[in-house]
Amino acid sequence: MTWSNQEWWPNLLRLDILDDNAADLDPYGDDFDYAEEFQKLDLDEVKSDIADVMTDSQDWWPADYGHYGPLFIRMAWHSAGTYRTIDGRAGASGALQRLPPESSWPDNVNLDKARRLLQPVKQKYGRKLSWGDLIVLAGNVALESMGFETYGFAGGRVDEYKSNEAIEWGPETEWETTSPERFEDEEVGNLKDPLANTVMGLIYVNPEGPYGEPDLDGSAKNIREEFSRMAMDDEETVALIAGGHTFGKVHGADDETEVGPDPESAPIEQQGLGWDHDFEKAGMITSGIEGPWNATPTMWDTGYVDNLLDYEWEPHKGPGGAWQWRPADEDDRENIEKAPDAQDFDESEQPMMLTTDVALKHDEDFRAVLENFQENPDEFQAAFARAWYKLLHRDMGPKERFLGPEVPEGEFVWQDPVPDADYETVGEDEIEELEAAILDADIERSQLVKTAWASASTYRDSDKRGGANGARIRLEPQKNWEVNEPERLADVLDTYEEIQAEFNESRDDDVRVSLADLIVLGGNVAVEQAAADAGYDVDVPFAPGRTDASAEQTDADSFDPLEPKADGFRNYLGDGDYNDLYDTLEERLVDKAELLNLSVTELTVLVGGLRALGATYDDTDRGVFTDDPGTLTNDFFVNLLDMDYEWEPVDEDDEVFEGFDRDTGEKVWEATRFDLIFGSNARLRAHADVYAAEDGEEKLVEDFVEAWSKVMQADRFDLD
Structure with missing residues (x-):
């Protein structure tokens, strides 16, 4: 084996994560426009093809209950559910689930089969349909095929062809472990940034409970911590868990069955498939937990919510050797409505619950949501539809990037909307007039630069959030971030507002300038003047058209993670209390x-x-x-x-x-x-x-x- 520089010198600063930003890794080349190709699709035809796969059980991989729907829901969920608001990384965009490490996570056991089942659909549509879009769309089609009305679907996810090495997954070196370093003060429910999952190799939390123990308090705490890092509130959290667990089952039929290596470790003849085992002999082995949640695992209903609330549950070790929950009363275990066996419909299975399920009932606030869903099934349906749509699309950025005929009307605040301009934007003559006004104003050159940088550099290419458009630097929380020097920033913004008001009021036509455009223009003017003083004549490109968002269009809480704890571009050290996994x-x-x-x-x-x-x-x-x-x-x-x-x-x-x-x-x-x-x-x-x-x-x-x-x-x- 040849060691890399990073292996020779583990403390060497990782600059290679920036190399992909300078390289073209897409096999379709620089000129490829996925948005243009996607628009050529007949989405109804694509969905029909996916639906055909859904119930077309193949001999090489069994379909639970004769329906791949639950498997495809899990695939879509586990693709999108890696997203975290802390750094905006992961999520469904890029289809990172098909690349390591996600391709071989223990929590993604047998999702390689789900993607392989969809291979004919991908081959049929080629460049017009990315894996990122196909995986998400398959989840929607699965829900619809089992009686659920989804909120909508948007395409536009461009595939990655190399693992994203910039994503920090945690300090552990073994799968399914949780080290104390993962938590601040080694406390459950207080993850260090930028993490969201509480266990290495799991999407969210350990379904058996923290550290593999059936601890309901700790499980509820971890659930709330993790889902809040996807910007999900309590209702959305319960809706997602309850809605997802309405379908399918978990697999842990035997703890003695030997499961083969994951896809990235499997022998070459398996052609990218992993976790090989004899399912006909021992039943499916996936999570190590065994059983369905309700009697109708391929139908949308309230069976999960009813079972969870109507029965008392006790922990026990299931056939896979993992902690799971069964009705505490023996009579209830006999009388609870059974589900058909996933492979042999003449047999039946008793519903079970995970520690994470019972934790929802145990937690007072989560339970209140469950009880409301039980009393109001329509609210449950609507809440899951909205939360599922948000889960699948949270990492796509503003709505203008959403493609296809199923994009719903209106916008959500989590999409960081900005208003459309109801005026004509400035042209060359007006730009010169505004540049002169900025230069005549009493604003130091460094403040012009810092204000523009503070506004624009909030952008994250990971989830397309932030940036100068919207001028959210004048709103909570950005206007009060310490790194933005609030008092000086307020002075600069006041001056810009005076320039804006004077310019807009002086016009006898429909031309107007936004504060967002002025902020960027001011920075550009400062750079041009600084270059001129050094003896260089440069024109900094400027494209008007930004508009100013309102406070109502801004989810202030979800912008908190964008605040720099330290900023090397402005030489801001912060207070040193970073609570994250970065060492330097x-x-x-x-x-x-x-x-x-x-x-x-x-x-x-x-x-x-x-x-x-x-x-x-x-x-x-x-x-x-x-x-x-x-x-x-x-x-x-x-x-x-x-x-x-x-x-x-x-x-x-x-x-x-x-x-x-x-x-x-x-x-x-x-x-x-x-x-x-x-x-x-x-x-x-x-x-x-x-x-x-x-x-x-x-x-x-x-x-x-x-x-x-x-x-x-x-x-x-x-x-x-």
């Missing part, structure tokens, strides 16, 4: 760059350029290695790599450093790890060398303008 400041910098879809080159030039512009938190001199701040020079790289200076840490955490003149001993500079990593890390230093060269400044200016514009327009899906 530079890891947080790279993680943010990955969310912004930046390459290593773009990360490097943006940090160096922002330092030259003096765009640091609280106007600190840290990292501003120049005697001429506010001018777009290459001084940051020149002085960082200059061997006339030596560096010493000034705090025990090695986060802040001072730079001294080697000859005089005089303190010249102050820096953080965010700065010094560009001289310390070999790969970043190789990039810094390019910009530090005597002929590197012009390239820095050109590259900075391009990278800056990329961030400013990252959320402009209307420009695609």
Whole structure:
């Protein structure tokens, strides 16, 4: 085996997660437009083909109850359910379930079979239908085939062809384990960021209970913690669990049966299939828990809710050796309505419950939702439809990215809507007028840059949230984030609002400017002036058309995870209480760059350029290695790599450093790890060398303008 650099040096800063942002990994090539191809589909025909697969049991893999519907629901759920609001990563987009590690998670046992069953559908439609869309659509068709009315479906998920190495799944090195390091203060229900699942290799929580024990209090706590990290409230959480467990069963017929290796470990002749075992001999082995939840596992009804609430349940070890629950009263065990055996309809099975199910009944708030659903089945149906739609589409971003004839009317606040412009946007003449007004205003250049950056850099390419469009920087919670320097930000926004009001009121036509456009334009003007002062004439691209969202269009709570705990681009260290799994400041910098879809080159030039512009938190001199701040020079790289200076840490955490003149001993500079990593890390230093060269400044200016514009327009899906 040949070891990688990361294996030789485990503490080496992971920059390779940025490489995919600079590479074309799609086999269809740069010119491929999936949205255009998807629109060519006859969605009714696709759904008909999926429905045909649903009840067409194949000899090579059995269909429970003669229907693949429950299996396909689980496949869709486990694809979308990895999404977490903390960093917006995972979820159904990209179809990451077909790539490691998700392809071989213990919680995804036998979902390789579900995807393989759909292979003929994928082959038929080819590039017009991504795996990401097919997996989700199959879940919807499954529900509809069993009597449920779904809320809708949107296409538009573009497939990935390489595992997303930027997703942090946890500190454990073995599947189905939970280490104390996963939780803050080793406390159940208090996961460290950016995690959402409580067990390595499971989608959510351990169905047996925390640490594999039937602990109802701990299970309810974990459920609420996990689902809240998908921005689900109590009603949505109960609706999803109750709705999903209305269908199908869990499989743990025997704890003695040997199950083969997962797909990524399986021998080559199995062609990507894993978990091989003789199901005809021992029954299906999946979760290790055995049984259905109700008597009608292929029909939408309230059987799950009724069973859970109408019977008292006790824990016991099932045939698979795992903790599961049965009716506590022997008579109830005899009399509860049985389900047919999944393979032999002449036999029957007694319904069971998971610890996570009984925890819903045990928790006072969850139970109140269950009781309401039991009394009002229509509300249960509506709640599950909305929550299921949200689960499947939460990672897709704004509604303008949603494709197809089944996209429902209206918008949800979780889609971060912005209003349509009911006016004409500014043209070249108006832009020049506004640029002049900005330059005449009493706003420091660094504040223009920081305000634009604070607004636009909230964007996350993972789930397409954030960005400058909507001008949410003027709303809760962003306007009060410490990193945004609230008092100074308020002054800048007040000035922009004055410029906006004066401009809009002066017009005798339908042309208007939004605050969102002004914020970006102000940053662009500052960059152009800073480049001019350095001797370079540049035009920073500007595309008007942003609008201003209202507070009612903003789910303030769900924006909390977007707040930077530390920000290397503005040299903001935060308070040090990060409660996450990142060990160093530079890891947080790279993680943010990955969310912004930046390459290593773009990360490097943006940090160096922002330092030259003096765009640091609280106007600190840290990292501003120049005697001429506010001018777009290459001084940051020149002085960082200059061997006339030596560096010493000034705090025990090695986060802040001072730079001294080697000859005089005089303190010249102050820096953080965010700065010094560009001289310390070999790969970043190789990039810094390019910009530090005597002929590197012009390239820095050109590259900075391009990278800056990329961030400013990252959320402009209307420009695609």
